[in-house]
Amino acid sequence: MPLAIEKFLHTERLPHIWCPGCGIGIVVSAFLRVAIDLGYERENTVVVSGIGCSSRACNYIDMGTVHSIHGRALAVATGIKMARPKFNVVVFMGDGDGAAIGGNHLIHACRRNIDLTCIVLNNQVYGMTGGQLSPTMAIGDKATTATHGNVERPFDLCRLVEAAGATFVARGTAANIRQTEMFIKKGLQHPGFAFIEAVLPCPTEYGRRQGMKNVVKMLDDEKARSVTKLKAAAMSPDELYGKIVTGVLHEEKNVPEFQRTYAESAHALTRAATEKAPIPEEEK
Ligand code: SF4
Numbered sequence: 478m479p480l481a482i483e484k485f486l487h488t489e490r491l492p493h494i495w496c497p498g499c500g501i502g503i504v505v506s507a508f509l510r511v512a513i514d515l516g517y518e519r520e521n522t523v524v525v526s527g528i529g530c531s532s533r534a535c536n537y538i539d540m541g542t543v544h545s546i547h548g549r550a551l552a553v554a555t556g557i558k559m560a561r562p563k564f565n566v567v568v569f570m571g572d573g574d575g576a577a578i579g580g581n582h583l584i585h586a587c588r589r590n591i592d593l594t595c596i597v598l599n600n601q602v603y604g605m606t607g608g609q610l611s612p613t614m615a616i617g618d619k620a621t622t623a624t625h626g627n628v629e630r631p632f633d634l635c636r637l638v639e640a641a642g643a644t645f646v647a648r649g650t651a652a653n654i655r656q657t658e659m660f661i662k663k664g665l666q667h668p669g670f671a672f673i674e675a676v677l678p679c680p681t682e683y684g685r686r687q688g689m690k691n692v693v694k695m696l697d698d699e700k701a702r703s704v705t706k707l708k709a710a711a712m713s714p715d716e717l718y719g720k721i722v723t724g725v726l727h728e729e730k731n732v733p734e735f736q737r738t739y740a741e742s743a744h745a746l747t748r749a750a751t752e753k754a755p756i757p758e759e760e761k
Pocket residue numbers: 494495496498499500501530531600604605678679680681682683
């Protein structure tokens with residue numbers, strides 16, 4: 478019997494490129510289940526990605542897709558949302574793609590509060606290019622560019638985007654995918670910039686360098702290190718070191734959304750100049 482998510486998959490392109498045990502497919506499947514649940518159609522849904530293992534999602538998803546350029550997925554998605562405000566626009570990025578090369582686009586998309594849903598697939602490494610350290614890699618972890626262990630402090634992506642103005646921020650893991658799926662659903666329903674970080678295993682370029690080639694071990698480690706937002710609130714910084722704090726970490730509902738504010742402002746100017754009619758329905 479065909480899986481429901483096949484509706485949104487290019488099954489003729491399978492098998493996929495991802496390594497056995499890679500967590501990317503787990504999160505992409507969760508997104509597709511939510512898309513079905515929310516009644517999305519391929520005609521009004523666009524998925525944009527950058528470059529890297531996670532961005533290959535666009536090759537298999539059968540919706541409107543743009544496999545764009547490294548770090549620029551949010552810029553492309555912003556253009557799509559401005560031109561087609563009623564479309565569901567979703568962005569898949571990796572941690573290197575989204576927070577290093579695309580870090581500037583990320584903070585400004587947050588600041589604008591444009592109605593996009595950004596799912597960052599955080600495997601703490603540059604997988605596709607051969608295991609270089611990424612800005613979310615923990616201190617001491619090994620990479621091809623940190624053979625003696627990383628000495629750079631990692632970004633806490635959720636705190637970063639909250640500080641930059643994101644109005645929905647959540648973190649989940651591939652190990653607890655049903656919870657992450659719920660966060661993706663909430664993010665897609667949020668009327669503003671929604672950011673979901675999904676921590677997931679890359680056994681090939683990350684795990685084997687940390688002595689965890691076995692993906693089951695990696696998923697067990699994710700589970701063991703996960704603490705809910707509620708539990709984390711009662712923990713000291715030392716106790717929280719190395720933990721993955723999960724949950725909806727931040728939510729604001731009354732912040733003006735960028736596309737709508739921009740359209741209203743542009744049409745107010747036009748009306749003032751021409752005394753013309755209100756915003757056309759298709760631009761609302
Ligand atoms: S290199 Fe890592 S992230 Fe890339 S497909 Fe393989 S396991 Fe997944």
